[in-house]
Amino acid sequence: MVLDDLGTSLRGTLDTLRGKSRVTEEDVDKVVKEIQRSLIQADVDIALVQDLSSRIKERSLEEEPPGGTSARDHVLKIVYEEMVGLVGDSTDLPLEEQTIMLAGLQGSGKTTSAAKMAWWFSKKGLRPAVIQTDTFRPGAYDQAKQMADRAEVEYYGDPDADDPVQIAREGLEATSDADVHIVDTAGRHALEDDLIDEIEDIESVVDPDRNLLVLDAAIGQGAKDQAQQFDESIGIDGVVITKLDGTAKGGGALTAVDQTDSSIAFLGTGEEVADVERFEPDGFISRLLGMGDLRQLAERVERAMEETGQSEDDWDPEDMMSGSFTLKDMQKQMEAMNNMGPLDQVMDMIPGLGGGLMDQLPDDAMDVTEERMRDFDVVMDSMTDEEMEYPRAIGADQIERISRGSGKPEERVRELLQQHKMMEQTIKQFQGMGDGDMQRMMKKMQQGGGGGGGGMGGLGGGGQGPF
Numbered sequence: 001m002v003l004d005d006l007g008t009s010l011r012g013t014l015d016t017l018r019g020k021s022r023v024t025e026e027d028v029d030k031v032v033k034e035i036q037r038s039l040i041q042a043d044v045d046i047a048l049v050q051d052l053s054s055r056i057k058e059r060s061l062e063e064e065p066p067g068g069t070s071a072r073d074h075v076l077k078i079v080y081e082e083m084v085g086l087v088g089d090s091t092d093l094p095l096e097e098q099t100i101m102l103a104g105l106q107g108s109g110k111t112t113s114a115a116k117m118a119w120w121f122s123k124k125g126l127r128p129a130v131i132q133t134d135t136f137r138p139g140a141y142d143q144a145k146q147m148a149d150r151a152e153v154e155y156y157g158d159p160d161a162d163d164p165v166q167i168a169r170e171g172l173e174a175t176s177d178a179d180v181h182i183v184d185t186a187g188r189h190a191l192e193d194d195l196i197d198e199i200e201d202i203e204s205v206v207d208p209d210r211n212l213l214v215l216d217a218a219i220g221q222g223a224k225d226q227a228q229q230f231d232e233s234i235g236i237d238g239v240v241i242t243k244l245d246g247t248a249k250g251g252g253a254l255t256a257v258d259q260t261d262s263s264i265a266f267l268g269t270g271e272e273v274a275d276v277e278r279f280e281p282d283g284f285i286s287r288l289l290g291m292g293d294l295r296q297l298a299e300r301v302e303r304a305m306e307e308t309g310q311s312e313d314d315w316d317p318e319d320m321m322s323g324s325f326t327l328k329d330m331q332k333q334m335e336a337m338n339n340m341g342p343l344d345q346v347m348d349m350i351p352g353l354g355g356g357l358m359d360q361l362p363d364d365a366m367d368v369t370e371e372r373m374r375d376f377d378v379v380m381d382s383m384t385d386e387e388m389e390y391p392r393a394i395g396a397d398q399i400e401r402i403s404r405g406s407g408k409p410e411e412r413v414r415e416l417l418q419q420h421k422m423m424e425q426t427i428k429q430f431q432g433m434g435d436g437d438m439q440r441m442m443k444k445m446q447q448g449g450g451g452g453g454g455g456m457g458g459l460g461g462g463g464q465g466p467f
């Protein structure tokens, strides 16, 4: 993820401010240096970095922290606000009828992003259609069709046609019952004149409400020229940054946003249709700084529940808080959790778990955890209903039988029981709390994760369950 190590290094530096009530110039210099180092490593334009640094420095030293705010929280709040300012607002995308055209170089992730965005709009209750106008790359038609099928959205393309403008025109007609049209265009190795001519022709037929530039996060400063040319030709309203799962960069995309005076619309975090996030500056920066992102977490939980066929009512945290927590509950949660995406991405969204705690784990710890979760699932399938309901009553003989039945070592069965016990205890701590207590607890978790001054923008909403 972009700027991955910023949260950790910054937290280390900010921790040196603990206990201080005022910041000195030297303190702020240290913080600013950390930020500069991370941003430059992530390919953010030097001029942008310098601007940001001087604003953080100036504000930290000149602004008077509100009474009772520690020096650490004062600086963190300013860093947070300035970073949110650096990434800018999210591209305005009303949930209504519209046509979006995608532009970008070959391999930037346009086709994948078209399907992901269509999937995203469909989850918001709209009826999207993807129109593939790429006649240049063999296989583009099939790839786009497969992705659209996976996203379960309407698709139009014509593998035999060679005029993209005609495909666009026919595609819009053929999908006239859809309300969101996403038009994918051909890419090239580099920006060639014929690509620009082609995209301008398609644009004049499609008459899109928004043009989004799709950029690979690893692009670096080359993004600047590309963004400028596309902007001059068709006008860019927003940027989709793809492949954020595979790089610690992403700064080039920020340059493109700056260059086109636009904003970020979506983030791509994997190859599957569901690996997409609507860009939300406050949540994104919170996560980056290790403060979690409850809004994204809540959205993933909601989707995961939909996929497992559970409704909010089946999984009401209040219910779980008042009753006993059985292995059946644990299995349900694990299933939902699996549907939420890679564990490390999910963990980053949990206040108090993002950044710091994760960084202390060895690199393969998450793989081990995912593997272990799969094993737990197999182990649970070998248990009787009664064992699932009353795991505390499981004795040595039963452990041996379950181990044999599941083909997993006894050690795994014990680990599962141990894990269940720990979760049950966590839930007990939550039990009996009123809403206000719950909020205080959430706030505390945020602060524990380096969040400092509570109430920072956008961290409302609620994660559910103890994971």
Ligand SMILES: Nc1nc2c(ncn2[C@@H]2O[C@H](COP(=O)(O)OP(=O)(O)OP(=O)(O)O)[C@@H](O)[C@H]2O)c(=O)[nH]1
Residues within 6 Å of the ligand: 104, 105, 106, 107, 108, 109, 110, 111, 112, 113, 134, 137, 140, 143, 185, 186, 187, 188, 242, 243, 244, 245, 246, 268, 269, 270, 271, 275
């Ligand atoms: N890991 C990861 N891979 C991605 C992401 N988005 C796209 N890809 C992969 O990047 C490769 C190129 O993506 P495409 O969607 O085909 O790119 P394109 O811009 O349509 O390419 P052209 O049609 O050739 O212009 C594919 O292998 C995708 O699976 C992402 O967010 N994460």
